[in-house]
Amino acid sequence: MERFWDPSAWRxxxxxxxxxxxxxRALDQVLQQLRAKPPLVFAGEAxxxxxxxxxVALGEAFLLQAGDCAESFKEFSAASILDRLKVILQMAAxxxxxxxxxxxxxxxxxxxxxxxxxxxxxxxxxxxxxSFRGHIVHDDEPTEAARIPDPRRMLEAYNQAAATLNLLxxxxxxxxxxxxxxxxxxxxxLAATPGGQRYEQMALDIHRAIRFMExxxxxxVLALKETEFWTSHEALLLGFEEALxxxxxxxxxxxxxxxxxxxxxxxxxxxxxxxLEFLAGIQNPLGVKVGPTATPDExxxxxxxxxxxxxxxxxxxxxxxxxxxxxxxxxPLLAAVxxxxxxxxxxxxxxxxxxxxxxxxxxxxxxxxxxxxxxxxFQVCQREQVWPGGIHVELTGDxxxxxxxxxxxxxxxxxxxxxxxxxxxxxxxxxxVDLAFRVVELLQx
Ligand code: PEP
Ligand code: CO
Numbered sequence: 001m002e003r004f005w006d007p008s009a010w011r012x013x014x015x016x017x018x019x020x021x022x023x024x025r026a027l028d029q030v031l032q033q034l035r036a037k038p039p040l041v042f043a044g045e046a047x048x049x050x051x052x053x054x055x056v057a058l059g060e061a062f063l064l065q066a067g068d069c070a071e072s073f074k075e076f077s078a079a080s081i082l083d084r085l086k087v088i089l090q091m092a093a094x095x096x097x098x099x100x101x102x103x104x105x106x107x108x109x110x111x112x113x114x115x116x117x118x119x120x121x122x123x124x125x126x127x128x129x130x131s132f133r134g135h136i137v138h139d140d141e142p143t144e145a146a147r148i149p150d151p152r153r154m155l156e157a158y159n160q161a162a163a164t165l166n167l168l169x170x171x172x173x174x175x176x177x178x179x180x181x182x183x184x185x186x187x188x189x190l191a192a193t194p195g196g197q198r199y200e201q202m203a204l205d206i207h208r209a210i211r212f213m214e215x216x217x218x219x220x221v222l223a224l225k226e227t228e229f230w231t232s233h234e235a236l237l238l239g240f241e242e243a244l245x246x247x248x249x250x251x252x253x254x255x256x257x258x259x260x261x262x263x264x265x266x267x268x269x270x271x272x273x274x275x276l277e278f279l280a281g282i283q284n285p286l287g288v289k290v291g292p293t294a295t296p297d298e299x300x301x302x303x304x305x306x307x308x309x310x311x312x313x314x315x316x317x318x319x320x321x322x323x324x325x326x327x328x329x330x331x332p333l334l335a336a337v338x339x340x341x342x343x344x345x346x347x348x349x350x351x352x353x354x355x356x357x358x359x360x361x362x363x364x365x366x367x368x369x370x371x372x373x374x375x376x377x378f379q380v381c382q383r384e385q386v387w388p389g390g391i392h393v394e395l396t397g398d399x400x401x402x403x404x405x406x407x408x409x410x411x412x413x414x415x416x417x418x419x420x421x422x423x424x425x426x427x428x429x430x431x432x433v434d435l436a437f438r439v440v441e442l443l444q445x
Pocket of ligand 1 (some may be wrong): 392
């Protein structure tokens with residue numbers, strides 16, 4: 001028999017990584033207001049994404065999940081949304097063209113505001129402060145006052161997510177994602193680079209293919225004119241997620257309406273914890289990050305809990321082991337899940353296991369470590385006969401200098417030039433396009 005569940009069920013369990021809201025009354029008021037807000041996404045959309053992910057689980061499609069580590073209230077503009085969308089569309093075009101399989105596109109966008117932290121405090125310029133937990137909680141300025149959690153920020157996060165999603169829907173359904181536009185997604189700063197030129201060449205080939213299809217009478221193919229683009233974020237702030245969880249009237253099923261897909265971070269996947277309890281009751285497709293400490297038994301217990309009926313597309317496991325560990329730590333997990341029969345989709349997050357702080361104090365990642373982890377992931381998947389379902393990356397369309405290496409050969413000395421992230425270092429537009437080409441090459445080996 002199914003257990004009774006409602007969106008507040010998590011409150012009976014220990015909830016890791018929640019802000020220490022100083023004003024409980026203000027918090028309750030905000031949650032009340034959020035409960036009255038319209039949903040951002042609908043049950044039917046979440047089900048469509050689940051069908052797409054089912055194809056990933058079955059080895060018929062590839063997942064590209066990408067976007068900011070932490071979306072910013074300050075860097076919020078149409079241009080920044082469009083630039084992120086452009087680079088994701090470019091990567092998806094490269095992956096589709098190079099692999100011949102459909103690419104399911106999921107943004108870390110329109111709600112990716114809350115950050116889990118390994119340490120309660122961080123020291124900036126000699127001052128020790130509460131760690132930054134994302135703009136949905138407080139400001140990133142390095143002062144005590146800025147770091148006080150303010151629940152009203154959850155309303156701002158909702159509004160920014162709504163506006164971002166609105167623009168994404170307009171861009172992806174209103175002509176911008178039309179494959180005839182494949183050239184237009186290449187940004188100026190990219191076009192001059194080897195990766196940008198390689199992209200131009202591919203775009204020409206795609207144009208020829210479309211012209212050929214049209215000449216054969218295949219005009220007005222809707223799949224070429226618009227694309228499906230889904231939103232996702234880490235389900236970290238459970239009060240916020242609870243307030244936006246709604247019952248689907250025809251079926252009585254519960255859906256989180258803050259995004260199409262929610263995932264659990266590596267720090268909040270405890271089996272008896274509040275986060276797993278919350279995710280177990282919603283019907284959206286779910287992701288779970290799986291880091292180096294995860295054991296086969298833990299991963300199987302997560303699968304049983306989140307996907308008891310073994311539905312393809314329900315559960316995405318996102319391995320984030322680090323380039324040096326993926327080949328030793330991932331195979332036992334792949335093998336155990338395969339043996340259990342759980343039809344999960346596997347993806348590789350090659351970012352979070354490869355982060356380090358350099359001598360100047362910049363948190364960074366090396367492009368070649370990112371590529372190496374994806375390569376290691378593909379190899380072990382092949383060995384275990386598991387479909388390497390996709391990649392999960394942190395990127396921005398902008399010309400930032402946050403990750404080392406790439407064709408620009410970004411060095412430690414370059415990092416401070418345009419280091420703009422409020423949390424983890426992101427691949428810039430060039431590194432992202434280059435990564436997509438490298439992924440295609442790795443998959444072909
Ligand atoms: C993240 O995706 O930004 C993150 C914090 O990841 P993880 O939970 O894998 O550390
Ligand atoms: Co991150």
